[in-house]
Amino acid sequence: MNLPDLPVKAVLGELAAALREHRTAVLVAPPGTGKTTLVPLALAEHAGGRVVVAEPRRLAARAAAARMASLLGERVGETVGYSVRGDRKVSARTKIEVVTSGLLVRRLQADPELPGVDTVLLDECHERHLDADLLLALLLDVRAGLRDDLKLLATSATVAADRLAALLGDAPVITAHARTFPVELGYVPPARGERIEATVARAVRTALSEVDGDVLAFLPGVGEIARTTSLLSDVEVVPLHGRLPAGRQDAALTPGRQRRVVLATAVAESSLTVPGVRAVVDSGQARVPRVDHRRGLPGLATVRVSAAVAEQRAGRAGREAPGRAYRCWARRDQASLPAYPEPEIRTAELSRLALELACWSTPDGAGLSWWDPPPEGPLAAGRELLATLNAVVDDQVTERGREMAALGLHPRLARALLDGAAEVGARSAAEVVAVLDAGAKATDIEAELRAPRDDRRRTEIRRLTRLVTGAAENPGPALVVALAYPERLARRRQPGSPVYLMAGGTAVELPSGSGLGDAEWLAVAEATRDPGRTHGVIRLAARADQELALRAAPNLVSEMDEVSWDGDVVARSVRRLGAIVLNERPLRDPDPELVRQALLAGLRKEGLGLLTWSREAERLRQRLAFLHRVLGPPWPGMADEDLLAASEQWLTSARRRADLARIDVTAALRGLLPWPEASRLDELAPDRIEVPSGSHIRLDYAGGEPVLAVKLQETFGWVETPQVAGVPVVLHLLSPAGRPAAVTGDLNSFWRNGYASVRAELRGRYPKHPWPEDPLTATPTRRTNRKS
Structure with a gap:
């Protein structure tokens, strides 16, 4: 064959030898070197079967086939042919077939052995299209288990080919240098x-x-x-x-x-x-x-x-x-x-990839060799969508899922076309799917369907119609939309309101002038959610009703007992379509655990103030909180979250809001005390403490540290600062009128350094009270009698 004198011609012999010896190779060749056209022609001369060239784009596939056919002086479809979505030109004579990467993925799914194929050339790998990355992973899997004789040649326009060569089994890397002008x-x-x-x-x-x-x-x-x-x-x-x-x-x-x-x-x-x-x-x-x-x-x-x-x-x-x-x-x-x-695999929506992996019996793709593996989050989201569309069950592809994959459409559109054709007819379904795929200008999809169609849309409708068979034509755009977007079925929240709740849980609003304002139900195809807005905005939808919603999304229907907090415990049996309530009835005997969870939700939302906190309960909580802080477990924490976490021990008999107010909180707190430590509560954190005057004065634990507010004259002779649980008590020393005169955590230091100035001030204000010069030898008193 007399091939043009392009740069890649110089390495054709080396390339052929590499494929014979290793059955894999990487060709690095910049644009214009002839790698897309000359290499397949050269390989086909000695191939024992067909050479398949995978291109990332339909335009490139058609152009490559046309160029190679012209070099042979033939028409496309003879020695060189092509197959792209909606167009195919091949014959029994065809030895070189140029296809899109996505189409070759479908062929592998149908027959992984690729009978009659000698070599697959993966062109323009550097562009990293999603279909091309998937195709590479599947072909490597085929070579490992079914066709070790299958030759793989990957071409790239950039020199970053090391990872690619490693994936292909340390394949030899051959470089063609372009003869370019400055x-x-x-x-x-x-x-x-x-x-x-x-x-x-x-x-x-x-x-x-x-x-x-x-x-x-x-x-x-x-x-x-x-x-x-x-x-x-x-x-x-x-x-x-x-x-x-x-x-x-x-x-x-x-x-x-x-x-x-x-x-x-x-x-x-x-x-x-x-x-x-x-x-x-x-x-x-x-x-x-x-x-x-x-x-x-x-x-x-x-x-x-x-x-x-x-x-x-x-x-x-x-x-x-x-x-x-x-x-x-x-x-x-x-x-x-x-x-x-x-x-692409790092940034694209991956539900179509997830469907292909399910068809390949590796739902998470873990068994494949990837250039870059699909990220877990987007792949999981894709698998979740497939389950919603009935394409997979328990990560196993269904028969309907295989039919969807075979169409080469996004799973949403494939499901809408297949199931829609069975309901409303093939052409009616195809017309709606074409709009969903291309987008629309109007909000009402029926208005969009009535608008004039350009040649591109008419061609696409004919192509989609040929893909399926269906019932008699019965236009029903809402059903087709709902089949593609079951989680976007939406019901008006309140009569006359423009706000709808979608089955997926998002609230969306109809823009004014949409023409859909009288609809109780909508099948939403497009919606946006701008930052800062309370609701999303509906961009494309069709009128629907509850019967249609149930037909389109039966797997979103659930019926369960729900016990929740809405100012009080609300128990009901609810039938839903996703987040949309279809109907409900009161539940007379709800599960006690569900009731407890609802009460907890109420306490978390409205606070522990729903309980009746006596002064005794408040003080006990403060004492226990002090011991937990100072001594730690097993003394229980007393923060709100601690008490809620221990609710199983004290929230036992309550069934409604009113019951919360009747709970004996003091008894509930005592029920949380550890044993045998509980017997030492009054020793470690006493409620009252005796002072030298003989009075028993209550300690205040509210601030986290124990505080004793006592009249100064009742502490005469008290040398050592009292302690509780090893923590010094802070004394608020009061005047005879009960006003703070001094604060100290060290009585000994106060008597030596602070008392004299406090005495001088208080003697003038309270002359009938005793103010001895030596407080350590004076008699403590609660009275006003003064001895000179």
Whole structure:
């Protein structure tokens, strides 16, 4: 075969030898080296079966097949064919088939041995798409257990291939060096307040004035391409993205007769060659998979590109001749770019991956060799959703789950299409699923379905309709929506209120003018929750009713006895759809433990003030708290949480709020005393203490340390400071009128150093009371008699 003289041609022999010897290899080759087209052609010459090339994108798969067929002078579908979602061109003669990664995953699920396949080439592994990472893990599992003869070749445009080579069993790494022309870099940062489309358009005009040849501009998405096109109305603009019809995609990849500006998404970064390009304009942005919480489906977020991606984009300008790259950010920002793109598996919604793993009989993926394993939290959330959709039971895939996986849709949409077709007909279900997948402008999904459809939606509806068979057509969008989003079935909270409670427990509100304000039930497809808002906002929904909700989500229906606190104990038998109460009735004889838990909830919410705290109970609590602090266990803690934790010992007979007030709290506290230590309570923390005058005065434990408030004259002759449980008592020495005269924790020091000044002050104010010069020899007294 007479192959073009592209850089990868020099290593084809080495590559073939590596695959013969090791059956695995890694090829590192930058864009433009011919790895996507020349390598499969070379491998097919000596392969004992078909060579399957896995591409991350449909556009790249079709373009690669077309390029290889043209090199052979054939039409696509003869020696070289392709298979992508909704389109397939292969024949009995086909030796090279280019497929998308997701489609090859489905083939592996159907027949893991891949009969008739000699070699699988995993192209553009560096892009780290979720389907590609899963495909690699499954193929490694197949080689380990079923097909050790299956050859695997992974290609990457970056040199970070060590981990990939290790996964493939210490596979040899072969490098092809691109023969590229120099590319001059320039920076065109946005002006203050300037949108990225305006910056890109400005950079494009600069490129057109400074460089000959076509301009390739990278933008994050279709919307940005459309807006940039409107700013370049006097230039021939050609869009290039995955949502275009095949004919328009092919046109963008075909040289034009005059200068063109190709506005492309990330599809043109590595696996596609756009001929005639001499200048590249890089917006510096990319759309990457993230969880779209509004739709509950995989979504896209706009992020800064990585340094590796920026390098690949710039390299497009130097494939055929010297070129220039214009970067739409400040030169100083280049150093802060992340080194490589974040792998999809770390950031994406993983319910579809969870379904594939369940079909592979490894629900948690633990038995597979991963480039990066799926994170536990998102994978667990995906598995939980699959259980809600009846795709798995106890982590085992159901027959319905396998049917859902076979459709190649997100599990929500697959369930809606399959079960919806059986209820409302295949086309009716397909029309609703197409809206759910693409998003809508109206809040009322029925209004969206009545709106004019573009060619893309009509094509998708036809494709979805062909995937299923169903009942006679009976339009019912609410049921299809509910099948996709059972946890978003919603019921109005109060008559006339715009606020609804969804089965998942979230409150959402209808925006004014939605046209759905008279509905008691809604099947919600999209909702947002902005920070700081009490409720979410419904963005897309359909009218529903309770009968429909029960049909769509029978596994969310529960009936149980509930005992809770709502100002008092409320016991009822409740039937729910998720968080939505369908009906309820009073429960006459509730479980005593449930009652106790409800009372505890009330005490936690409203405090222990629900109990009647006598003065005796308060003082006993303070004494015990002191002993717990000083001596520790087994003396019980007396904080609120301690008493609640010990509620089984004292909250025994109460059944309602009124019973709490009748509890003998003193007896309850004494019931918590340890034995035999309880017998020493009055010794260790006495309620009263005798002073030299003979009085028995109550100690105050409220502040955490024992305090004795006693008239100073009753302490004459008291030399040693009293102690309780080894802790000195703080004495508040009072005047004859009961006012504080001094505070001390050391009586001996007070008599020596403080008494004289206190005596001088009190003698003048209370002349009828005794104020001896020597308090240590004076007689303590409670009376006013004075002896001279």
